[in-house]
Amino acid sequence: MAALTLRRAMAPVLTVVGLAGLFALLVAGHRMTVATGQDIPLVFHHRAHGGYNCVTCHHDFLRPVVTPATHRTCIACHKETPQLAPIIRDQFHELCEGCHLNLQQQGRQAGPVHECRDCHARRPDIPAHGRLF
Amino acid sequence: MFLILPLCAAYSVFLLCFWSCGVMHLSTAWEGSMLCGFSALFFLLALFALTGRPLPEPFFDGRFFLTLHRWLAWLFVGCVALHAGMVIWVDPQTLYDLWPSGAPGMQFGAAAALLAVITPCLALQRVRRGLYATAAMFRRSHALLAMAVLGASVFHVVATRVHVARWWQVWMCIGIAVVACVLPVGERWLLARMPARHDGRRRRLHTAYLARRLAGIMLCVGAFETVVFVLWRH
Numbered sequence: 001m002a003a004l005t006l007r008r009a010m011a012p013v014l015t016v017v018g019l020a021g022l023f024a025l026l027v028a029g030h031r032m033t034v035a036t037g038q039d040i041p042l043v044f045h046h047r048a049h050g051g052y053n054c055v056t057c058h059h060d061f062l063r064p065v066v067t068p069a070t071h072r073t074c075i076a077c078h079k080e081t082p083q084l085a086p087i088i089r090d091q092f093h094e095l096c097e098g099c100h101l102n103l104q105q106q107g108r109q110a111g112p113v114h115e116c117r118d119c120h121a122r123r124p125d126i127p128a129h130g131r132l133f
Numbered sequence: 134m135f136l137i138l139p140l141c142a143a144y145s146v147f148l149l150c151f152w153s154c155g156v157m158h159l160s161t162a163w164e165g166s167m168l169c170g171f172s173a174l175f176f177l178l179a180l181f182a183l184t185g186r187p188l189p190e191p192f193f194d195g196r197f198f199l200t201l202h203r204w205l206a207w208l209f210v211g212c213v214a215l216h217a218g219m220v221i222w223v224d225p226q227t228l229y230d231l232w233p234s235g236a237p238g239m240q241f242g243a244a245a246a247l248l249a250v251i252t253p254c255l256a257l258q259r260v261r262r263g264l265y266a267t268a269a270m271f272r273r274s275h276a277l278l279a280m281a282v283l284g285a286s287v288f289h290v291v292a293t294r295v296h297v298a299r300w301w302q303v304w305m306c307i308g309i310a311v312v313a314c315v316l317p318v319g320e321r322w323l324l325a326r327m328p329a330r331h332d333g334r335r336r337r338l339h340t341a342y343l344a345r346r347l348a349g350i351m352l353c354v355g356a357f358e359t360v361v362f363v364l365w366r367h
Contacts, residue, residue, distance in 0.1 A: 008270055011271070015274040019248075019278070019281045022244060026237075026241070030237055033234040114295050115159060115160065115163055116226040117223070117224050
């Protein structure tokens with residue numbers, strides 16, 4: 001009887017263990033690689049943002065910060081600062097997408113919000129720290 | 134009644150993407166892909182309402198409900214394939230999200246898609262008989278996998294914030310997913326307490342073809358709504 005109960009419980013238990021393993025692998029893999037993982041190449045049209053106050057994006061405009069970055073670009077600085085590297089994707093999406101969404105909700109002309117290719121270039125020659133145009 | 138109420142609840146999630154949140158500047162391919170994704174969510178939620186267990190209405194044999202469940206499952210898988218395929222085709226950059234360092238919302242979407250393919254494959258008769266000793270074992274395992282697909286899908290919908298971005302949309306999505314998870318248990322509990330019919334009628338037999346037609350109609354309605362939505366947006 002006990003063997004039968006055990007056998008009946010085996011399939012759901014194995015399913016739960018398998019699912020937990022899959023999701024744990026996803027979360028652990030993400031945490032371990034988010035700071036060093038592959039970046040999607042990015043094109044940023046600096047001139048298109050000329051109408052906005054510099055400090056909107058450049059938080060170091062009035063108060064310079066010390067950075068270990070080898071390239072003086074926003075992405076390189078955030079990427080090479082250990083505290084900022086794990087949250088770089090969320091921070092930049094929040095900054096760009098959030099601003100564009102706000103403008104859209106005010107009924108004003110805004111930049112891209114959702115489609116990857118509008119910001120992330122397909123060209124392989126663009127370095128991971130981004131390129132300004 | 135049993136058929137209509139859960140389907141209406143599932144449909145309300147589908148309608149979320151019709152809610153205008155300003156101009157979204159999405160291309161036709163993205164609009165179509167998003168609609169395929171929401172159709173997939175609709176079919177997935179419908180699968181929790183139509184679990185294959187015979188319901189009091191319509192008074193058809195078990196084959197009708199099983200066939201309907203099977204066809205809805207394949208429609209769900211088809212919509213998921215179209216949703217992912219179209220986005221990857223127009224925006225290959227989304228493949229970067231398959232790396233472990235990708236966005237969690239997209240990774241959970243990929244996990245949901247993987248489980249969405251595995252779950253119906255494990256339910257195929259030959260595989261099922263080889264893997265599970267009893268029908269009860271299969272049912273529990275299948276229910277757990279289905280709940281994992283639903284959980285990962287809802288996380289994907291909420292975390293990617295393409296259409297579901299406002300707090301009430303997020304909570305509506307989560308609420309409907311929770312209701313869908315307990316629906317099969319509730320349905321079973323209710324059915325066990327419902328008085329049996331004593332009007333002498335028997336369940337109508339040989340109704341599998343009606344299930345196929347119903348699934349076909351649902352697909353046509355989904356496709357029609359997608360076209361109307363895309364034309365309205367452009």
